[in-house]
Amino acid sequence: MEREWELQAACRHEDPDLWFSKRSVAEAKRICLDECPVRAECLEAVLARESQTADTMRDGIIAGLTGAQRAAVAAERRKQVPVEKRNAPPGxxxxxxxxxxxxxxxxxxxxxxxxxxxxxxxxxxxxxxxxxxxxxxxxxxx
Structure with a gap:
């Protein structure tokens, strides 16, 4: 997976604890939502990385979303997969x-x-x- 977009992320120079502290949720969301030029790429990458992760294990603010919000986005995307593809034979x-x-x-x-x-x-x-x-x-x- 190409990850050069990470070099443009607004969070690359921030303290990593900012994204996982309950006290700094607002600041983390502000940086992601208002300042980050690669939010879409970040969201795609985290959804791919968390695709096999239980909803309750998703933690922190990533791409401006909480773990519960990312789980909801992933669930909505799974619903949008056509029935033919869901029931397709294995590879x-x-x-x-x-x-x-x-x-x-x-x-x-x-x-x-x-x-x-x-x-x-x-x-x-x-x-x-x-x-x-x-x-x-x-x-x-x-």
Whole structure:
């Protein structure tokens, strides 16, 4: 990812603690929103970097937005992805998990489908194994 835009960021010479202190939220937002010429690039970079981050783990002021605001932007963008693309088959060299597995159960749920009986059984078995062992790992030899 090209990051030369960071050299033009208004925050490059500021104290990093400014962006993560509750006392300086207003100042951090002012710098981002009023002074920064590369705010759009910053927002794209942080959304890409946080794409696999839980909403509750997003912290600080980045691109003029709080963690909760960035999570809302990311959620809105996910909604805008066409259904065809969300339900597209996995990339080359990777087949979808077959029905009768916990992964297939999760795939059904992500797509808003009612899981088939084989996937329900696999999910229930995985949950029972987790309750019994405290682990999601399958024991060797099983």
């Amino acid at each position: 080359p060299g990777r087949a979808p998990a077959p029905c009768g597995t916990k992964s297939a159960y999760n795939r059904h749920r992500r797509r808003g489908e009612t899981p088939c009986q084989a996937c329900n059984d696999a999910n229930n078995a995985a949950y029972a194994r987790y309750r019994a062992t405290g682990s999601t790992k399958v024991a060797a030899g099983r």
